[in-house]
Amino acid sequence: MKRILTIQDISCLGKCSLTIALPVISAMGVETVILPTAVLSTHTMFKNFTCKDMTDQLLPIAEHWKSEGVTFDAIYTGYLGSSEQMEIVKQIFNMFKEEDTQIFIDPVMADHGKLYPAFDETYVRYNADLCGCADIIVPNLTEACFMTGMEYKEVYDEAYILELLHGLAKLGARIVVLTGVSLQEGKTGVYGYNTETGKTFHYQNSRVDATYHGTGDIFSSVSVGALVQGLSLQDAFQVAADYTALTIETTLKNPKKPWYGVDFEKTIPNLIKMLQEKKASS
Numbered sequence: 245m246k247r248i249l250t251i252q253d254i255s256c257l258g259k260c261s262l263t264i265a266l267p268v269i270s271a272m273g274v275e276t277v278i279l280p281t282a283v284l285s286t287h288t289m290f291k292n293f294t295c296k297d298m299t300d301q302l303l304p305i306a307e308h309w310k311s312e313g314v315t316f317d318a319i320y321t322g323y324l325g326s327s328e329q330m331e332i333v334k335q336i337f338n339m340f341k342e343e344d345t346q347i348f349i350d351p352v353m354a355d356h357g358k359l360y361p362a363f364d365e366t367y368v369r370y371n372a373d374l375c376g377c378a379d380i381i382v383p384n385l386t387e388a389c390f391m392t393g394m395e396y397k398e399v400y401d402e403a404y405i406l407e408l409l410h411g412l413a414k415l416g417a418r419i420v421v422l423t424g425v426s427l428q429e430g431k432t433g434v435y436g437y438n439t440e441t442g443k444t445f446h447y448q449n450s451r452v453d454a455t456y457h458g459t460g461d462i463f464s465s466v467s468v469g470a471l472v473q474g475l476s477l478q479d480a481f482q483v484a485a486d487y488t489a490l491t492i493e494t495t496l497k498n499p500k501k502p503w504y505g506v507d508f509e510k511t512i513p514n515l516i517k518m519l520q521e522k523k524a525s526s
Contacts, residue, residue: 259505
């Protein structure tokens with residue numbers, strides 16, 4: 245069985261980060277090992293949440309695994325709360341990176357043209373440096389603009405996306421993938437660039453007119469799980485995009501109108517079917 249290590253925070257209540265990555269990747273038939281960077285009572289859309297920083301535990305936990313001879317087929321990072329954590333994560337990459345280990349980084353720090361609260365340009369530089377250690381990075385448009393120094397645009401063309409991709413490629417990752425790319429009205433998706441082959445790939449599906457916490461975590465978790473299961477880049481990101489859209493659509497139909505996360509638990513059987521169909525056709 246394949247094994248993925250995912251490094252990010254965990255909210256005891258709230259569908260995001262590790263509370264999505266662990267069940268979703270496990271459902272895809274991949275053993276999922278977690279390394280929590282912080283433990284929160286809820287995610288940060290709630291008021292008065294508690295937070296226990298786990299920075300001092302990251303290396304001791306990793307060193308214990310190393311002493312036990314543990315290996316990983318992929319290491320996937322999401323939200324990292326500080327530049328100190330990013331420096332430790334680079335050490336963990338060095339400890340466990342083997343020839344076939346994929347390093348997959350979602351540089352969570354910004355959206356809609358703005359950095360998240362408490363982050364600054366120094367944090368951006370550390371994140372850009374961390375992305376240079378990756379095989380695959382999946383920033384959204386805002387994160388890509390901050391890391392490349394390009395102007396953030398709400399309206400753009402394909403030439404703008406290609407310029408962003410080439411700017412990201414200079415950070416050092418092998419595969420750079422932009423998320424939330426909309427090249428047609430009513431459509432959204434991904435646009436990627438393989439720096440080794442010089443080839444691009446893209447996929448667009450129908451935009452669902454809703455925003456929920458944690459959907460980026462769903463997309464990244466499915467992407468890395470599918471890649472480890474042997475899907476091509478195009479197929480892996482297509483499954484991730486379609487599953488994310490399906491989960492949002494399903495949540496919109498919930499009469500209780502959940503506000504703090506999506507109903508991914510209901511759609512996991514669909515994810516398994518999507519994965520099986522792609523594997524069978526490839």
